[in-house]
Amino acid sequence: MKILVPVKRVIDYNVKVRVKPDNSGVELANVKMAMNPFDEIAVEQALRIKEASHAEEVIAISIGPQESQDTIRTALAMGADRGILVKTEHDIEPLAVAKILKSIVEKENPELVILGKQAIDDDCNQTGQMLSAFLNWPQTTFVSNLELKDKNLLSVREVDGGLEHMECSLPAIVTVDLRLNEPRYASLPNIMKAKRKPLEEISPSDLGVDTSKRLEVLKVEDPPSREAGMILGSVDELVDKLKNEAKVI
Amino acid sequence: MSILIIAEHDNQNLSAATLNTVTAASEIGKEINVLVVGHNCSNVSKQCSQIPNVKSILEANSEEYKNFVAENVSKLIIDLSKDYSHILAPSSTTGKNIMPRVAALLDVMQISDIIKVVDDETFQRPIYAGNALSTVKSNDKIKIITVRSTAFEASENTGGSAEIKSINGSGDTDLSKFLKSELSSSERPELTSAKIVISGGRGMQDGSNFGMLEKVADKLGAAVGASRAAVDAGFVPNDYQVGQTGKVVAPNLYIAVGISGAIQHLAGMKDSKVIVAINKDEDAPIFQVADYGVVTDLFDAVPELDSKIN
Numbered sequence: 001m002k003i004l005v006p007v008k009r010v011i012d013y014n015v016k017v018r019v020k021p022d023n024s025g026v027e028l029a030n031v032k033m034a035m036n037p038f039d040e041i042a043v044e045q046a047l048r049i050k051e052a053s054h055a056e057e058v059i060a061i062s063i064g065p066q067e068s069q070d071t072i073r074t075a076l077a078m079g080a081d082r083g084i085l086v087k088t089e090h091d092i093e094p095l096a097v098a099k100i101l102k103s104i105v106e107k108e109n110p111e112l113v114i115l116g117k118q119a120i121d122d123d124c125n126q127t128g129q130m131l132s133a134f135l136n137w138p139q140t141t142f143v144s145n146l147e148l149k150d151k152n153l154l155s156v157r158e159v160d161g162g163l164e165h166m167e168c169s170l171p172a173i174v175t176v177d178l179r180l181n182e183p184r185y186a187s188l189p190n191i192m193k194a195k196r197k198p199l200e201e202i203s204p205s206d207l208g209v210d211t212s213k214r215l216e217v218l219k220v221e222d223p224p225s226r227e228a229g230m231i232l233g234s235v236d237e238l239v240d241k242l243k244n245e246a247k248v249i
Numbered sequence: 250m251s252i253l254i255i256a257e258h259d260n261q262n263l264s265a266a267t268l269n270t271v272t273a274a275s276e277i278g279k280e281i282n283v284l285v286v287g288h289n290c291s292n293v294s295k296q297c298s299q300i301p302n303v304k305s306i307l308e309a310n311s312e313e314y315k316n317f318v319a320e321n322v323s324k325l326i327i328d329l330s331k332d333y334s335h336i337l338a339p340s341s342t343t344g345k346n347i348m349p350r351v352a353a354l355l356d357v358m359q360i361s362d363i364i365k366v367v368d369d370e371t372f373q374r375p376i377y378a379g380n381a382l383s384t385v386k387s388n389d390k391i392k393i394i395t396v397r398s399t400a401f402e403a404s405e406n407t408g409g410s411a412e413i414k415s416i417n418g419s420g421d422t423d424l425s426k427f428l429k430s431e432l433s434s435s436e437r438p439e440l441t442s443a444k445i446v447i448s449g450g451r452g453m454q455d456g457s458n459f460g461m462l463e464k465v466a467d468k469l470g471a472a473v474g475a476s477r478a479a480v481d482a483g484f485v486p487n488d489y490q491v492g493q494t495g496k497v498v499a500p501n502l503y504i505a506v507g508i509s510g511a512i513q514h515l516a517g518m519k520d521s522k523v524i525v526a527i528n529k530d531e532d533a534p535i536f537q538v539a540d541y542g543v544v545t546d547l548f549d550a551v552p553e554l555d556s557k558i559n
Contacts, residue, residue, distance in 0.1 A: 016512070017377045026381050094349070095358045120493065122376050124361045129319065129349035138424040139319060141346050144487065154428075158487050159342040160441075160496065164316075165428040178477070178494055179487055214358035215385040218371065223382050226519065229540035231531075235553040238525065238543050246523045246540065248445070248502040249469055249558060 001170070002057045002110040003046040005080065006101060007039040009064050009071040010121040023219045035071045038116025040078075040183040041176045045146060046114050047079045048181065054148050055112070057081045061104060063097055064088060069199060076194035077186030083199040088211060094122075096204070096211040098130035103207040105135060110171070112153075117142050117175040128175035138168035144179040250334035251280035251304070255326065255347070257339050258285065258293040260315065265442040266339035268406055269398035271300055274337055276366035276401075280304045283411070284329065286322055286418075288315035294413045301409040311418035316427035317343055323350035325419040330355060330391060335369070340395035348395050357389035364400035378493035378516035398441065399499035399520060433488055437463075440491070443472035445502045448491055448518070449484070450476040452507020452528065452547055456484040461551045462506060468558055474498065476505075476514045492517035507547045510535030527551070 011017055011026075012034040018027045035043075046058045060075035062068040063086040072083035086100055105113065118125035132139035138153075144163070145156035157164040158177045186194070204211045232238050242249045252274045257264040267283075274281045281302055285294045286309040294308045307329070313321045326347070330336060336351065338344035340362045352359035364382070365373035371386045372394065440446060447462050447469070459473065466473050474496070475489040491498055493516040503521035508514060510526070510533055518524070519538050526539035527550050536542045543550055 011377070013513070017380045019381050026377060093358050095353065095356075098353060118494075120378065123378065123493070124359070125345050126349035126352070126359055126361065129346065130353035132320075133323065133350035133353040136424075139346075139350070140425065141319070142342060157342075159430070160488065162430060162432040162486070162488050164430045166425055167428055168425045177487075178481070214389050215360065215387055217383055217385055219384040220376070220381050221384075223375070223379055223519075226524075226538050226540075228537065229524070229542060231536070231542045231544060233543075235543060235545075235550050235557060238541055239554065239557045241541055242502070242523070242525070246502070248523050 001055050002059060002108060003049060003055050004059050004061060004105065004108060004110040004113045005042050005046045006115050007043065007060050007062050007071050007075050008036040008119045009033050009062060009068045010036045010119055013037055013120055019220055019222050023221055025220050035074050036116050036119045038118060038176060041180050042114040042116050043075045043078050043080060044181045044183040045176060049148060059084060059108060063092065063100055072199060073194050076197045077191040078184055082197055085199060085201045087201055087203050092211045093213055093215060094124050094126035094130060095214060096209060097127050098134055099209045100204055100207055101131050102134040103209060112170060112172060114174045114176060117177055128173050132173040137171050137173050139173045140166050140168060141175040142177045143174050144177050146174065146180065251282055252277060252335040252337060253333040254281060254283045255338035256283050256285045256293060256297055257341055257343055258287060258290065260287045260290045261292055263293050263296040265403055266341055266398040268403035269401040270337050270339050270396045271404040272401040273366055273396045275302055277335055277369050282307060286314045286325055288312055298411040298413055299407050299409045301405050303409055303411040306411050306413045307416050308413055309416050309418050313418060313421035318425050318427055319346045319350055320422040320424040322347050324422055326351045327354050328419045333391065335392045335394060337394045337396055340397050344395045348393055352393040355391055357391055357393055359393045360385060360387055361395050362397045363394055364397050378513055397497060399497055433486060437466055438472045440472045440474055440496050441498055444500055445469045445471035446474050446498050446500045447471050447504040447506065448474035448476065448508060449479055449506050450508030451478040451482060453479060453484055459485055465551065465555050476508045505535050506551060508535055509533045
């Protein structure tokens, strides 16, 4: 079977984001970009399934500007077999992303789509669930353990109160949480090899998907900052402050 | 057109996050109805009917809703959606699982994790782990919204008298099968609604050292949390995690012990009213958001704190 893994290019998680002075968004120019960390986990899981001989091909897809091909190359260097870049001029919302993915799924016929549970830029946490709804496939979100038995998917989900065990049959949508695996680093020979792997480029209009935005961003601003506090000399002083100044204990 | 709130519960008790969602809905300013979807959940409907300002309760009581499987619950919500201008759910793992399916099938863009209602079509939400706040206006015909419960006060839960109407379910989609849950049981308050939270980080060195925090927590009536580093190191289970990818908390008092204060952790706790940091590294970024910091070895400070807060 084939596995499709969408990967998003986002600001590297170690970089402190800066709001643009005109409040139109955050500064993306000359900022270090990287693959969304959850998507790395998704790529890793797909590769492990392939290495366990449950899949023949792993396809990495990214939707975004031309530079998103770097993110696809990262997935290819990790071990994905080929890439698809859906080139867009402006950033698009999860609803349109899910529509694009749906038409790619219909073309490529994968039996499994593995996605990160959320992207660390917009923090939306929507795309996997939306894709599942469009395809009418089962969804298992926030997965921290995944086992494939014949055509059955056994998974463990991270939920607020603990864990949940689910079962569904393929084809299916899985979104991954942090503890599922530890993604591998691409070796230098594999980075070189990735440059020769096939990477197809298409546009949303080739797929007949309307990517116009539904949410109008009126303003992006800094969060209120906290006043600097005080360093105390002892635990005694801390207990006194909490009791008599902050009055919280 | 009115508002529908998806109640969060365990078939027995209504979760506090629903009350925060009611407050967000009140700010939108339309008639509020609450959907209680579950199995043998009439007790929850009764609790919801006591919430002031709620017009009516729709109760869908059926076996296929017992474990809140997203495919089943979202189908029901879509079937009900035509009567509403706004559908809101708490931004819990349940709400996050269900609501994007509803949005997709109604062909609207969900507004995730709102922290402020500007008007009935404009909302503020955090992006980049709360390092920026985005104000967005939705032009969709129906607004599908998840609500960050810590950003809104809880509404009252007594004094109301909403009518309870029983409605039919939409059937089992047979897409996903729930097998079992492993829920952490604890006598302590729930992390997201606790008035005081004490969290440990990588500095705790070992899972067994969390016993020190638990002792303090029990004296203060606090919940125990952890940073992602502590979860990754295997000290505690993931449902302890406070941060961008874990739970978001905003208690009256947050005590961070042996936590350096990575951006992704701050995203989950920096709206707490009073923040205390105990860390031996004076350069730890946690001190930049703390109201009170103590630069010391936590293995001395925590037992001392324990002995002095009676």
